[in-house]
Amino acid sequence: MRLALPLWFLLSIPSLGRPNTRAEASKLLTAFSAGQVTVNQLVNRLNFLGEQAWAAGELAQQWKRGGSRQSLPALVAVSQLAVVGDEDVERVLLSALKADDPPTRVPAIRGLGKMKSGRAVAPLSGLLGVGNAVVRREAAKALGDIGQPKAGPALAAAVKTEEELETKVTMLVALGRSRDRKQVAVLAPFLTQSSETTRLAAAQSLCLLGSSHGFDYARVMLASKERGERLQGLMVLDGSKGKAGEALLKGALADTDHPVRATAARILYEAGDRSKLTWLVLESRNAVGENRLPYEDQLERLHLSGDERQAILERAGVE
Numbered sequence: 148m149r150l151a152l153p154l155w156f157l158l159s160i161p162s163l164g165r166p167n168t169r170a171e172a173s174k175l176l177t178a179f180s181a182g183q184v185t186v187n188q189l190v191n192r193l194n195f196l197g198e199q200a201w202a203a204g205e206l207a208q209q210w211k212r213g214g215s216r217q218s219l220p221a222l223v224a225v226s227q228l229a230v231v232g233d234e235d236v237e238r239v240l241l242s243a244l245k246a247d248d249p250p251t252r253v254p255a256i257r258g259l260g261k262m263k264s265g266r267a268v269a270p271l272s273g274l275l276g277v278g279n280a281v282v283r284r285e286a287a288k289a290l291g292d293i294g295q296p297k298a299g300p301a302l303a304a305a306v307k308t309e310e311e312l313e314t315k316v317t318m319l320v321a322l323g324r325s326r327d328r329k330q331v332a333v334l335a336p337f338l339t340q341s342s343e344t345t346r347l348a349a350a351q352s353l354c355l356l357g358s359s360h361g362f363d364y365a366r367v368m369l370a371s372k373e374r375g376e377r378l379q380g381l382m383v384l385d386g387s388k389g390k391a392g393e394a395l396l397k398g399a400l401a402d403t404d405h406p407v408r409a410t411a412a413r414i415l416y417e418a419g420d421r422s423k424l425t426w427l428v429l430e431s432r433n434a435v436g437e438n439r440l441p442y443e444d445q446l447e448r449l450h451l452s453g454d455e456r457q458a459i460l461e462r463a464g465v466e
Contacts, residue, residue: 172198190227203228207239226258260289272301284314291321299327316348323352331358354387362391406441413445428459
């Protein structure tokens with residue numbers, strides 16, 4: 148008699164050789180529909196199996212058939228599994244945006260942002276003025292994720308009237324991520340507002356757009372005697388491209404403070420300077436005592452594996 152493996156055991160072990168991943172994914176969806184698997188368990192396993200695109204389509208249809216909050220977990224899973232270019236899933240998520248309740252709208256918004264859906268720019272822009280702050284904030288973040296200049300005017304109009312601080316900050320950063328350089332004039336006045344958080348977000352957005360206003364703001368902060376202000380200056384540069392930001396970040400590599408140096412290297416790496424990963428590994432190896440921690444913190448953010456670290460050290464001729 149063949150014994151059935153318990154579901155928790157199935158989820159906890161790797162698939163040796165990854166045989167018949169579609170069959171396992173199908174079983175997972177059945178268990179998920181029966182409430183035996185959480186969204187996180189489902190998503191993690193499907194990502195491992197490489198079946199996220201197929202599963203997202205199946206779950207999207209499941210939510211479409213249910214059409215109620217009873218099938219909301221399916222929509223949440225779809226939002227996390229959605230992949231760029233899946234038009235069927237995109238249509239379902241666009242349909243879910245029309246719901247009146249935030250619990251349905253929010254996962255749909257997040258999924259469309261993850262998909263970088265150009266078709267979602269107009270409906271998401273229309274959500275920037277709704278009464279629920281979470282919906283406004285998630286819509287702004289998704290528009291930033293999509294990164295299309297045509298979202299700029301709506302974001303610029305919304306941020307001028309937004310009163311909730313966290314949402315305003317999200318809108319400011321999204322404006323920079325939209326790549327609409329026409330909005331530099333809208334962002335510049337925010338550099339003088341009383342809220343430090345608002346000023347930092349506006350400066351980061353200006354740097355993302357390549358504006359000298361943002362880089363000048365970062366330069367002043369990086370010249371501060373206070374470590375905290377120098378780290379804030381680096382935050383302003385995070386995500387920016389181009390020579391102006393690169394020059395400021397490279398200058399920060401010579402800082403006497405280890406957290407500043409390590410953060411600058413990580414930002415440069417994420418901006419495309421692959422040599423800075425080796426720099427971080429070597430600096431971590433050579434640092435003494437607690438001075439090593441800032442480099443390890445940044446390497447952890449980059450999800451560097453032990454094998455990758457060892458390979459870097461071997462290439463550098465270090466045992």
